[in-house]
Amino acid sequence: MNSIFTGLFYFLFCWSLEFGVATKLPFILVMPYLPGLTFPLTTCYYKTVTNSLTFIRKIVHLTLSVLIYLGSVWLLSGELRMGAFFVIAGFSGSFFFLIATKYLLRKEISDFHILGTSVLSGLAFLLPYINKSAMYLGLALFLWTFFNGLLLNSEYKKALCR
Numbered sequence: 066m067n068s069i070f071t072g073l074f075y076f077l078f079c080w081s082l083e084f085g086v087a088t089k090l091p092f093i094l095v096m097p098y099l100p101g102l103t104f105p106l107t108t109c110y111y112k113t114v115t116n117s118l119t120f121i122r123k124i125v126h127l128t129l130s131v132l133i134y135l136g137s138v139w140l141l142s143g144e145l146r147m148g149a150f151f152v153i154a155g156f157s158g159s160f161f162f163l164i165a166t167k168y169l170l171r172k173e174i175s176d177f178h179i180l181g182t183s184v185l186s187g188l189a190f191l192l193p194y195i196n197k198s199a200m201y202l203g204l205a206l207f208l209w210t211f212f213n214g215l216l217l218n219s220e221y222k223k224a225l226c227r
Contacts, residue, residue: 069211070107101134102127104210105162108217109170126169133161151194155205156187159213166217174220182216 105111111123137158140150160183167174189208193201 069214098131098134100206100210101131104213105130105166108214109166109172110217111170122169126165129165129169130162133158133165136161151190151205152187154187155190155209156183159183159186159209162213163216172217172220174216178216182212185212 105127109126137154140154140157160179163174163179163182166172167179186209189205189212192205192208195201
């Protein structure tokens, strides 16, 4: 549910913006922090992470999350000229975030699931390339959040059953 709510928030945020020269810089400055912090805080279940993980690891994970989103937004800032950058941004953002989550938070996520989720996340970013509107960028962010949140939530439920 958290990933659906945060995804809807990102969708509405993007849809409400009228993209242009005046909003491009604020969007680039806000987006690494908005999903970079809210997504891991709502989907990584930091409170349930084993006690062997220190506070420092959680902070490093959040910092990496922001840096990963910053890199993805930087790739997206190519002004919708090249679809490959959109797919690479969606794929790499998901891939590196899930790898960081797997190893820093010691989540039992399979490499197959990381790769599959990353591919779906990359393909979601074909939408704003096909239709260059803020609504489609918001829809891509929603789908990215949904795919990655679904994987993290299923991992969390498996861990509860053990």
